[in-house]
Amino acid sequence: DIFKYIEGMRPVCTAKPTSLSMASTTLRDIFKYIEEHQEVYIGRLRDAVAIKSVSAWPDHRDEVVKMVDYAVDELKRLGAEAWTVDLGKQQGCDLQLPPVILGILGNDPKKKTVCIYGHLDVQPAAMVTMYFFIIAAVT
DSSP, rough: OOHHHHTTTSSSSOOOOOOOGOHHHHHHHHHHHHTTTHHHHHHHHHHHHOOOOOOOGGHHHHHHHHHHHHHHHHHHHHEEEEEEEEOOOOTSSBBBBEEEEEEEEOOOSOOOOOOOOOOOOOOOOOHHHHHHHHHHHHH
């Protein structure tokens, strides 16, 4: 199970040793829920990766926008308020930038605010392979 897999991993930071075996019941419940619903998550991942949202291909910018729309729909389905903001044109050319997503989940002023930043676009596999090759060559 995923919890046993993570439990067996060696910690990266040794400044303060920790053990996931002392993790709270809540964390165990989360891992259990993920395992029990893994087919749902795999289906969502399958749907998302079917969208060719490669931002390096200007002639496929509509696919990046399709991924943005997909993410907004998913956020709304999960109960969040979500909307897009237009960023205008890409600097130095007439290419429309994909919109960014903003959203809110809950509005309890007693709770802390969390900001999540992420990318919905991907790079072609060859570019990712080249990136790791360059990093490996430099280090």
